[in-house]
Amino acid sequence: MLDDMSDHDIPGTSVKTVGARICPLCEATCGLLFELDGRTVTAVRPNSADVFSAGHSCAKGLGLGRLENDPDVIRTPLIRDGAGFRRATWEEAFDEINRRLPPIIAADPSSCAVYSGNPAAHHLDPSFYTLPLIAAIGTRNIYSPASIDTLPKNYANTLLYGTGLGMAIPDIDRTSYLLILGSNPLVSNGSTITAPGIGKRLDALRKRGGTLVVVDPARTRTAEVADKHIAIRPGTDAFFLLALVSVIATEGLAAPGRLAEHTDGLQELLHLAEPFTPESVSEICGIEAAAIRTIAREFATAESAAAHSRMGSCTQEFGSVANWMVECLNIITGNLDRPGGTMFPVPPAGGPTTWPHNPKAPLVFDRWRSRVRDMPEAMGELPAVCFSEEVLTPGHGQVRALITISGNMARSLPNSHAVEAALSSLDFMVCIDGYLNETTRYADVILPPPPLTTRGHHDLALTHFQVRNVARYTAPLLMPAPGQIPEWQILLRLTAIVRGEPDRPIVELDDEVAATATRRAAKLAGSDIDTVARATAGRTGPERLLDLRLRSGPYGDRFGSVPGGLTLELLERNPNGIDYGPLEPRVPGVLRTPTKRIDVVPDALVADLPRVHAALAQPLPDLVLINRRQRRGMNSWLHNALPQPDDGQCALFMNPLDAAGRGLVDGDTVGIESKTGAVVAELHVTDSMRQGVVSLPHGWGHDGSGLHTTHSASAPGANVNALVDDLVVEPLTGAPIFNGFAVEVARVESVSS
Ligand SMILES: Nc1nc2c(c(=O)[nH]1)N[C@H]1C(S)=C(S)[C@@H](COP(=O)(O)OP(=O)(O)OC[C@H]3O[C@@H](n4cnc5c(=O)[nH]c(N)nc54)[C@H](O)[C@@H]3O)O[C@H]1N2
Ligand SMILES: Nc1nc2c(c(=O)[nH]1)N[C@H]1C(S)=C(S)[C@@H](COP(=O)(O)OP(=O)(O)OC[C@H]3O[C@@H](n4cnc5c(=O)[nH]c(N)nc54)[C@H](O)[C@@H]3O)O[C@H]1N2
Numbered sequence: 091m092l093d094d095m096s097d098h099d100i101p102g103t104s105v106k107t108v109g110a111r112i113c114p115l116c117e118a119t120c121g122l123l124f125e126l127d128g129r130t131v132t133a134v135r136p137n138s139a140d141v142f143s144a145g146h147s148c149a150k151g152l153g154l155g156r157l158e159n160d161p162d163v164i165r166t167p168l169i170r171d172g173a174g175f176r177r178a179t180w181e182e183a184f185d186e187i188n189r190r191l192p193p194i195i196a197a198d199p200s201s202c203a204v205y206s207g208n209p210a211a212h213h214l215d216p217s218f219y220t221l222p223l224i225a226a227i228g229t230r231n232i233y234s235p236a237s238i239d240t241l242p243k244n245y246a247n248t249l250l251y252g253t254g255l256g257m258a259i260p261d262i263d264r265t266s267y268l269l270i271l272g273s274n275p276l277v278s279n280g281s282t283i284t285a286p287g288i289g290k291r292l293d294a295l296r297k298r299g300g301t302l303v304v305v306d307p308a309r310t311r312t313a314e315v316a317d318k319h320i321a322i323r324p325g326t327d328a329f330f331l332l333a334l335v336s337v338i339a340t341e342g343l344a345a346p347g348r349l350a351e352h353t354d355g356l357q358e359l360l361h362l363a364e365p366f367t368p369e370s371v372s373e374i375c376g377i378e379a380a381a382i383r384t385i386a387r388e389f390a391t392a393e394s395a396a397a398h399s400r401m402g403s404c405t406q407e408f409g410s411v412a413n414w415m416v417e418c419l420n421i422i423t424g425n426l427d428r429p430g431g432t433m434f435p436v437p438p439a440g441g442p443t444t445w446p447h448n449p450k451a452p453l454v455f456d457r458w459r460s461r462v463r464d465m466p467e468a469m470g471e472l473p474a475v476c477f478s479e480e481v482l483t484p485g486h487g488q489v490r491a492l493i494t495i496s497g498n499m500a501r502s503l504p505n506s507h508a509v510e511a512a513l514s515s516l517d518f519m520v521c522i523d524g525y526l527n528e529t530t531r532y533a534d535v536i537l538p539p540p541p542l543t544t545r546g547h548h549d550l551a552l553t554h555f556q557v558r559n560v561a562r563y564t565a566p567l568l569m570p571a572p573g574q575i576p577e578w579q580i581l582l583r584l585t586a587i588v589r590g591e592p593d594r595p596i597v598e599l600d601d602e603v604a605a606t607a608t609r610r611a612a613k614l615a616g617s618d619i620d621t622v623a624r625a626t627a628g629r630t631g632p633e634r635l636l637d638l639r640l641r642s643g644p645y646g647d648r649f650g651s652v653p654g655g656l657t658l659e660l661l662e663r664n665p666n667g668i669d670y671g672p673l674e675p676r677v678p679g680v681l682r683t684p685t686k687r688i689d690v691v692p693d694a695l696v697a698d699l700p701r702v703h704a705a706l707a708q709p710l711p712d713l714v715l716i717n718r719r720q721r722r723g724m725n726s727w728l729h730n731a732l733p734q735p736d737d738g739q740c741a742l743f744m745n746p747l748d749a750a751g752r753g754l755v756d757g758d759t760v761g762i763e764s765k766t767g768a769v770v771a772e773l774h775v776t777d778s779m780r781q782g783v784v785s786l787p788h789g790w791g792h793d794g795s796g797l798h799t800t801h802s803a804s805a806p807g808a809n810v811n812a813l814v815d816d817l818v819v820e821p822l823t824g825a826p827i828f829n830g831f832a833v834e835v836a837r838v839e840s841v842s843s
């Protein structure tokens with residue numbers, strides 16, 4: 091343990107100020123107002139003038155002040171000292187890294203892995219400066235939560251539309267029928283849909299006479315407000331969706347409209363789905379055949395309809411086929427790419443769907459394979475389920491060093507026992523993180539990121555999922571204080587060390603990164619390099635790189651040739667954002683497949699159908715486990731700073747019939763056992779769970795030694811990832827099966843951790 095690490099000693103004035111700050115926590119990207127007294131955040135309010143979120147916020151965003159002021163947050167670098175850590179200066183920390191990391195990389199670059207966690211996708215610094223670090227290391231051992239989150243959806247989208255990030259998003263504000271599978275947006279605030287205030291948007295859908303259908307084994311908050319809740323058996327979305335397509339095929343309801351011109355394989359798709367009749371899948375899905383037929387008819391005949399699948403239908407046994415079928419459902423009913431259906435946003439800083447089509451570029455999957463399990467690469471990364479075996483299996487290419495950037499692998503990756511064994515066996519580990527948590531406790535050096543108030547914000551990734559075309563940027567509210575280093579400079583300093591140039595001035599390295607981005611921007615904008623370099627010369631760091639992207643992007647000023655076009659300066663003058671209006675049809679221009687067409691029967695997905703079919707004949711387990719999220723959590727890392735309700739939110743949820751069958755009652759202490767591990771939790775008996783399904787929240791298990799998270803250690807909760815297998819995975823993508831694996835539950839005498 092370390093003593094109080096709060097920054098009372100950082101000098102500041104006591105001038106009271108208020109500034110706009112987009113919330114970096116979840117995909118809703120709400121505009122907030124930070125009230126500051128000197129350097130201290132005294133309050134956080136919703137920003138009602140934000141053009142997109144219009145005053146929406148949640149307890150997490152409003153709690154950002156608590157996060158900024160959490161005395162447990164690390165404020166200075168830490169260096170391992172025996173079983174604990176000692177505080178160090180930045181120079182000491184970088185010297186230690188320089189002493190120990192380069193020799194490992196010199197022996198074998200791939201022996202150094204990089205894990206870039208969820209917050210990295212929400213911040214500019216890592217979005218721009220992680221790749222130069224990875225390139226300098228020269229490793230293919232790159233991991234992130236993408237492969238334990240959206241990957242089956244990215245995969246299906248890549249095969250159909252040509253890019254993993256260019257997804258069609260439900261046009262929630264105009265649709266008349268929304269079918270949500272495996273998502274609980276009233277708690278998560280939405281995923282692969284950036285729609286601040288999603289609860290109000292769902293209310294509006296129902297008020298205008300629309301229909302909301304939620305397919306989820308649990309009666310979640312979202313299911314509670316739906317017109318229909320279909321309590322599907324976990325892991326069976328692919329069957330349900332195939333049956334919807336089958337009904338549409340056999341009843342002659344397919345009406346792809348203008349999409350037919352841009353699509354190949356429609357007839358074959360209908361033919362492939364036909365055998366999956368509602369009657370044939372009813373038992374495995376646990377849904378009456380008539381209910382499946384009704385949904386298929388309603389969806390196909392609605393004025394407009396959108397099917398949207400997320401976490402629950404990605405991280406399951408047939409995740410890729412399920413996500414493929416979601417797209418097929420939207421396509422065969424003519425709902426893809428039309429108002430009220432699912433549509434492709436235009437990211438203002440550009441992205442794969444706005445950059446030129448390159449028919450020769452490979453679809454970014456399976457360009458290399460993992461060493462131990464021969465798993466395919468996806469979008470530049472290896473599946474995270476491979477991490478521990480890559481560390482623990484000897485041989486050439488064995489991972490011996492690790493850099494984590496805002497990630498908590500010990501709680502987010504399946505089979506945490508193996509992950510922690512791997513982390514503890516490394517020769518060297520550096521973490522850029524503000525907490526001494528379940529993962530960083532294994533580090534040799536921890537480098538803390540600076541406070542949110544010192545960071546500019548634009549959502550490079552999430553603008554690909556926005557339900558309106560909006561551009562926003564909020565500027566840093568404060569300069570870094572002495573002893574605080576911007577995260578992009580930390581990343582560049584690591585890059586310098588890895589390149590064998592530890593003393594190279596950061597400005598020079600930054601100019602190098604910017605030079606590459608300048609050439610690219612000039613090409614995209616049709617400008618000459620000197621003009622582009624001059625136009626952005628006054629800036630450095632992520633702001634320069636963002637300006638290059640915005641100005642060469644779809645709304646950009648093309649470095650002066652489009653007067654009034656988008657620039658970072660324009661966004662600085664409009665801290666509440668600029669609204670470019672509702673989503674508009676983009677097919678075929680948006681397609682990045684080699685043929686510039688949509689193939690609805692890609693070989694790789696069709697080849698998985700026999701496995702789906704075979705599962706129909708297999709016995710069903712008695713009890714399977716699924717995961718859930720909670721309103722005040724953000725994966726594993728807000729439990730310490732934000733007060734968590736003391737209402738058994740960490741309990742195992744179980745249906746009354748399952749409880750009675752096991753002689754269990756509400757409040758019992760139960761052991762939950764899978765073939766991978768065992769945990770203990772309190773039992774909550776609730777009819778919100780369908781029979782045969784129990785649920786645990788993810789992100790808990792804040793126990794064991796060496797943590798500096800005082801509040802969460804007092805109520806650690808059970809670590810669901812101790813139960814999840816890292817070896818049995820969805821075979822096409824290597825995505826873990828968080829949802830729908832067999833467990834046994836029995837009473838135990840007392841809670842132990
Ligand atoms: N409050 C809060 N918000 C968050 C997060 C958080 O931890 N807390 N995390 C953020 C992150 S990183 C993400 S990726 C998003 C995820 O956001 P969502 O995609 O909305 O994911 P969840 O909230 O986990 O909801 C998944 C739902 O799937 C259901 N489910 C489980 N198995 C199945 C199945 O087999 N089929 C179907 N149809 N449903 C199933 C579960 O019961 C659950 O209700 O949330 C983000 N927002
Ligand atoms: N069983 C199960 N496992 C799951 C899931 C599930 O539903 N069930 N969900 C999966 C999903 S969707 C995701 S996205 C992953 C999340 O997986 P991770 O990203 O590995 O885990 P987080 O809990 O989000 O941890 C984020 C870390 O970043 C640190 N951090 C926060 N802000 C910053 C910052 O600005 N800079 C730096 N350097 N560090 C920062 C926090 O202190 C914390 O340690 O978990 C996955 N794991």
Ligand code: SF4
Nearest residue numbers: 113116119120148151
């Ligand atoms: S909904 Fe998400 S983005 Fe909005 S305030 Fe809450 S955590 Fe932040």
Ligand SMILES: [Mo]
Nearest residue numbers: 208235239240
């Ligand atoms: Mo996620």
